[in-house]
Amino acid sequence: MPLPKKVRIVEVGPRDGLQNEPQPISAAVKIELIERLADAGIRYIEAGSFVNPQWVPQMAGSDEVFRGIVPRPGVSYAALTPNLKGFERALAAGANEVAIFAAASETFSQKNINCSIDASLDRFAPVMAAASAASLPVRGYISCVAGCPYEGAVSADKVRQVAERLLQMGCYEISLGDTIGVGTPADIRRVIEAATQSVPIEQLAVHLHDTYGQALANIYASLEMGVAVVDSAIAGLGGCPYAKGASGNVATEDLVYMLNGLGIEHGVDLDKLLAAGRYITEQLGRESGSKVARALAQP
Amino acid sequence: MPLPKKVRIVEVGPRDGLQNEPQPISAAVKIELIERLADAGIRYIEAGSFVNPQWVPQMAGSDEVFRGIVPRPGVSYAALTPNLKGFERALAAGANEVAIFAAASETFSQKNINCSIDASLDRFAPVMAAASAASLPVRGYISCVAGCPYEGAVSADKVRQVAERLLQMGCYEISLGDTIGVGTPADIRRVIEAATQSVPIEQLAVHLHDTYGQALANIYASLEMGVAVVDSAIAGLGGCPYAKGASGNVATEDLVYMLNGLGIEHGVDLDKLLAAGRYITEQLGRESGSKVARALAQP
Numbered sequence: 001m002p003l004p005k006k007v008r009i010v011e012v013g014p015r016d017g018l019q020n021e022p023q024p025i026s027a028a029v030k031i032e033l034i035e036r037l038a039d040a041g042i043r044y045i046e047a048g049s050f051v052n053p054q055w056v057p058q059m060a061g062s063d064e065v066f067r068g069i070v071p072r073p074g075v076s077y078a079a080l081t082p083n084l085k086g087f088e089r090a091l092a093a094g095a096n097e098v099a100i101f102a103a104a105s106e107t108f109s110q111k112n113i114n115c116s117i118d119a120s121l122d123r124f125a126p127v128m129a130a131a132s133a134a135s136l137p138v139r140g141y142i143s144c145v146a147g148c149p150y151e152g153a154v155s156a157d158k159v160r161q162v163a164e165r166l167l168q169m170g171c172y173e174i175s176l177g178d179t180i181g182v183g184t185p186a187d188i189r190r191v192i193e194a195a196t197q198s199v200p201i202e203q204l205a206v207h208l209h210d211t212y213g214q215a216l217a218n219i220y221a222s223l224e225m226g227v228a229v230v231d232s233a234i235a236g237l238g239g240c241p242y243a244k245g246a247s248g249n250v251a252t253e254d255l256v257y258m259l260n261g262l263g264i265e266h267g268v269d270l271d272k273l274l275a276a277g278r279y280i281t282e283q284l285g286r287e288s289g290s291k292v293a294r295a296l297a298q299p
Numbered sequence: 300m301p302l303p304k305k306v307r308i309v310e311v312g313p314r315d316g317l318q319n320e321p322q323p324i325s326a327a328v329k330i331e332l333i334e335r336l337a338d339a340g341i342r343y344i345e346a347g348s349f350v351n352p353q354w355v356p357q358m359a360g361s362d363e364v365f366r367g368i369v370p371r372p373g374v375s376y377a378a379l380t381p382n383l384k385g386f387e388r389a390l391a392a393g394a395n396e397v398a399i400f401a402a403a404s405e406t407f408s409q410k411n412i413n414c415s416i417d418a419s420l421d422r423f424a425p426v427m428a429a430a431s432a433a434s435l436p437v438r439g440y441i442s443c444v445a446g447c448p449y450e451g452a453v454s455a456d457k458v459r460q461v462a463e464r465l466l467q468m469g470c471y472e473i474s475l476g477d478t479i480g481v482g483t484p485a486d487i488r489r490v491i492e493a494a495t496q497s498v499p500i501e502q503l504a505v506h507l508h509d510t511y512g513q514a515l516a517n518i519y520a521s522l523e524m525g526v527a528v529v530d531s532a533i534a535g536l537g538g539c540p541y542a543k544g545a546s547g548n549v550a551t552e553d554l555v556y557m558l559n560g561l562g563i564e565h566g567v568d569l570d571k572l573l574a575a576g577r578y579i580t581e582q583l584g585r586e587s588g589s590k591v592a593r594a595l596a597q598p
Contacts, residue, residue, distance in 0.1 A: 181594075184560025185519055213553040213590030214560070216516040220484055254512040261483025261513070291512030295480070 004228035006265040015046040017237025027064035040272035050086035066093035084126040101141035104159045105148035140166035146183025156194035164198035181211025185221035205229035215250035235277040236289020251290030303527035305564040314345040316536025326363035339571035343375045349385035365392035383425040399423045400440040403458045404447035439465035445482025455493035463497035480510025484520035504528035514549035534576040535588020550589030
């Protein structure tokens with residue numbers, strides 16, 4: 001199958017990335033990062049999450065972040081919303097898209113959100129209804145599609161079942177997440193093949209962490225299967241590259257570099273993206289998780 | 300094209316890797332690393348280089364390294380030999396295979412070995428004759444196949460021409476090197492397509508640096524084209540992951556992890572390989588360049 005001519009990049013750094021960084025980050029810094037990402041041409045930014053701050057203190061300031069963004073036409077500013085209360089906060093704060101999430105592993109679902117996969121999906125019904133009433137598009141995430149930290153192997157058919165359910169609930173797109181980055185291209189192909197039995201390839205995205213260095217190879221394999229939406233995080237935010245079980249997202253800079261080489265359109269300016277990455281890594285006082293950023297770093 | 304059932308891993312850490320590490324490494328440490336790599340199941344180890352020590356001080360002890368190895372049946376201990384004098388030293392020290400090298404970029408050839416590509420190949424004629432007389436197999440390397448630090452883009456047909464010449468000179472295998480790691484899967488596919496016009500795919504290997512994080516994606520694309528020999532370096536040795544233009548080889552651990560996931564045989568024990576990587580990174584006092592090694596590091 002020929003590679004897609006165009007890929008939509010879903011930037012998850014401000015949420016999935018910063019949520020997993022050890023130190024707190026001010027709303028002002030998050031807003032500046034989001035503006036820089038939009039300046040670079042990113043058209044989809046996961047800007048925050050309206051979960052209980054007791055669970056995710058890093059996201060406590062999401063109201064302030066959304067209220068501080070100067071919205072640009074054509075840019076989606078998405079919020080992760082675990083329940084109706086979170087959805088209402090996101091809507092009030094100005095999110096123009098929301099995301100819901102489920103696991104492909106029962107044990108992960110229990111440990112992560114304290115209920116079964118089915119129960120977690122049922123819990124999202126009011127969110128879907130409210131989003132529909134407010135005409136807000138809803139994206140669905142599935143975690144652990146290539147493996148679970150508790151169960152190990154995860155059935156591709158289980159991924160398909162959850163994807164089908166999210167589609168039926170009204171999600172316009174389903175992002176397949178290798179949350180712990182254990183998958184190789186063979187796993188990702190298997191998962192995408194299974195998912196496409198229930199969800200059109202045009203409605204599938206991949207969300208691949210680079211814990212084992214496999215993310216770009218997995219993305220390349222996904223592109224070969226026709227996936228044209230890829231999640232990534234500026235500077236590979238989301239996990240210290242040196243800690244055990246480092247779980248950083250694939251770096252947006254490295255993804256853009258590969259897409260440029262493959263001649264695939266994406267609309268992002270790599271130089272501006274690199275500058276946004278330097279900004280946030282300086283604020284965090286950490287090395288960039290992007291090899292492209294390191295290779296092109298100013299001496 | 301189906302992926303190969305079996306891949307031969309060419310471990311270049313003790314030579315291409317350590318040669319590019321800043322601090323000197325004793326012959327004893329190199330010998331211990333080589334023995335550990337052989338213990339892990341590696342059957343091809345580039346153990347040293349017999350170039351002028353003034354150019355490459357890190358390789359000054361190669362005689363001692365080769366003399367210190369306890370050779371195992373079925374294991375190739377290769378030496379890089381720039382000229383007849385180097386070949387004779389390698390032979391005397393006990394190398395059972397040698398390698399010659401040329402660039403696909405005229406400027407790189409001039410700056411790196413101070414002569415044209417043609418002149419560099421002519422210079423190897425006596426080495427080929429002596430290797431033939433001693434019944435030693437000769438491997439050929441081509442550098443800068445996906446880009447040159449001085450010229451930028453490199454013509455795939457130039458790569459094909461150099462590969463053809465190395466084959467005609469008697470090399471049994473030609474390793475296509477993305478020396479500065481700038482290539483993406485599109486570049487690597489183009490180069491392999493061109494090379495296979497003159498060299499059977501069975502006689503081609505890939506040698507891909509991970510400077511821009513593209514190496515595993517490029518290896519996956521190479522496997523899809525039928526390449527079944529891959530060069531890599533334990534712990535991604537060969538370039539500090541933090542310095543500008545970091546130029547580490549792809550990490551053998553990360554390659555093995557991907558091959559395991561793809562169900563491709565390689566004969567290497569990942570746990571023993573990880574232990575060999577811990578040994579050399581402790582000796583060097585540096586972080587491993589392998590994400591698999593970092594993810595699985597003991598707390």
